[in-house]
Amino acid sequence: MMASYSRAPEKSAGQVSDEWNWIQVQCCLDTGAVLQRVDVPEPYFAEGITLLKGKIYQLTWQHEQGFIYDPWTFEKVGTFKYQGEGWGLTNDGQSLILSDGTNRIRFLDPDNFQVRKTIAVVANGSPVNEINELEYIQGEIYANIWHADRIVRIDPQTGQIVGWIDLTAILSRNEIHDEEAVLNGIAYDETGGRLFVTGKLWPKLFEIRLIRK
Ligand SMILES: [Ca+2]
Numbered sequence: 454m455m456a457s458y459s460r461a462p463e464k465s466a467g468q469v470s471d472e473w474n475w476i477q478v479q480c481c482l483d484t485g486a487v488l489q490r491v492d493v494p495e496p497y498f499a500e501g502i503t504l505l506k507g508k509i510y511q512l513t514w515q516h517e518q519g520f521i522y523d524p525w526t527f528e529k530v531g532t533f534k535y536q537g538e539g540w541g542l543t544n545d546g547q548s549l550i551l552s553d554g555t556n557r558i559r560f561l562d563p564d565n566f567q568v569r570k571t572i573a574v575v576a577n578g579s580p581v582n583e584i585n586e587l588e589y590i591q592g593e594i595y596a597n598i599w600h601a602d603r604i605v606r607i608d609p610q611t612g613q614i615v616g617w618i619d620l621t622a623i624l625s626r627n628e629i630h631d632e633e634a635v636l637n638g639i640a641y642d643e644t645g646g647r648l649f650v651t652g653k654l655w656p657k658l659f660e661i662r663l664i665r666k
Pocket residue numbers: 454455456542543586587588638639640
């Protein structure tokens with residue numbers, strides 16, 4: 454899972470990734486150097502993260518327990534509860550937007566974590582399940598589907614899928630050494646208009662440009 458933000462105005466954007474049990478900041482995109490990292494303690498499983506109003510929010514999959522961090526120090530500054538599983542997390546500037554492995558996406562109030570609204574992801578009237586990592590980009594929710602090399606673009610009002618992004622073969626076969634090495638990272642640098650993708654156990658982070666087919 455990835456979120457993108459600028460650490461300081463004079464610096465370029467970094468990525469926060471929580472692959473396995475940590476959150477880390479990578480800067481210097483040409484080197485991929487890890488600048489900062491915080492481990493998530495057992496038994497929690499590090500899941501989706503997002504940066505909203507100066508705080509990083511993080512889900513922990515099946516523990517119904519979220520963590521809140523200071524984005525500069527990575528110090529834990531709070532916790533929150535959610536119901537059911539927590540997979541992907543993003544935000545539209547107002548609500549935390551959470552996926553749970555089904556086709557349901559919930560919008561939570563970041564002040565009290567109450568559910569503001571729920572949408573169901575559908576394509577041509579059929580549910581699209583296993584919605585995983587999320588990224589809110591220019592009024593749409595981009596999401597990957599677990600174990601698929603595709604990202605869907607979702608209308609946040611209706612849940613309708615409005616487009617598919619095909620990432621088949623972005624990583625070559627000999628670079629994948631694990632069945633769980635799946636696409637699951639999407640980050641958008643709003644300032645630079647740059648879109649990044651990666652995956653669990655992937656050796657690379659890609660900046661991609663979308664081409665209409
Ligand atoms: Ca993301």
